[in-house]
Amino acid sequence: MGKRYSKALYEVAEEQKSIEEMLEDLKSLKKVYEDNPSLSFALAGRSISRTEKLKILETLKSQFGELMQDFLGLVFDNNRMDCIIDIADAFIEKYDEANGIVEAVVTTTIDIDDAQAESLKSVIKQRFSVNKVNLTKIVDPSIIGGVIIRVGDQVVDGSVVKRFNDIKKTLLVN
Numbered sequence: 686m687g688k689r690y691s692k693a694l695y696e697v698a699e700e701q702k703s704i705e706e707m708l709e710d711l712k713s714l715k716k717v718y719e720d721n722p723s724l725s726f727a728l729a730g731r732s733i734s735r736t737e738k739l740k741i742l743e744t745l746k747s748q749f750g751e752l753m754q755d756f757l758g759l760v761f762d763n764n765r766m767d768c769i770i771d772i773a774d775a776f777i778e779k780y781d782e783a784n785g786i787v788e789a790v791v792t793t794t795i796d797i798d799d800a801q802a803e804s805l806k807s808v809i810k811q812r813f814s815v816n817k818v819n820l821t822k823i824v825d826p827s828i829i830g831g832v833i834i835r836v837g838d839q840v841v842d843g844s845v846v847k848r849f850n851d852i853k854k855t856l857l858v859n
Contacts (some may be wrong), residue, residue: 693758694772695779704750710753715773717745728768738791757802785816792823792844794831809836 686841698707718724724745728738742761746754781787790811791797797805806818809817813836 686765687768687773687775690760690765690768690772691775694765695776697780699802701752706750708777710749711776713743713754713797714749715770716755718769718773725767725769728761728763736789759803764800773812785814786819787813787815787817787836788819788821790821790823791837792828793827794824794826794828794830796824805832805834809834813839813843 694707695704698704724741724810727733727741738761742757746757749757760769760772765772787809789806791802791805802820804823806820809818809820810816827846829849831844831848833847834841
């Protein structure tokens, strides 16, 4: 459901040359939803009246631009306020794809500094042929050493644990 709404929103934002603004609005809206888990339930559930929901919606809409306000009205009228995070995620994914941006998660045993992060970004840019890498760093001592890079559904596992397990499998087979 989120993909259909986000596709339509993306096309309208593109026509109005307001994709960047819409991207920021959706990121903000997603954060509001994540910070207030009861919001989705309140706007989509049956526990409060439509009048009360409209008051909440007006407060929510007031912090955004005209296109986002119209969009929220449409989503509300179609009883899809519980799909906001899915819609935002799908829009962000489409934006990233169109602009050659990837989300990468890097797992290391110790925190890497900015220079190491930049170095990893350039390796990922080359390997995946993209323009920009948004890097999320995770520290996990259980991998013993090395690095694990996850970009979408692709994983490059250079951890010591993986190498150890590979050696163990080889020894057990022989």
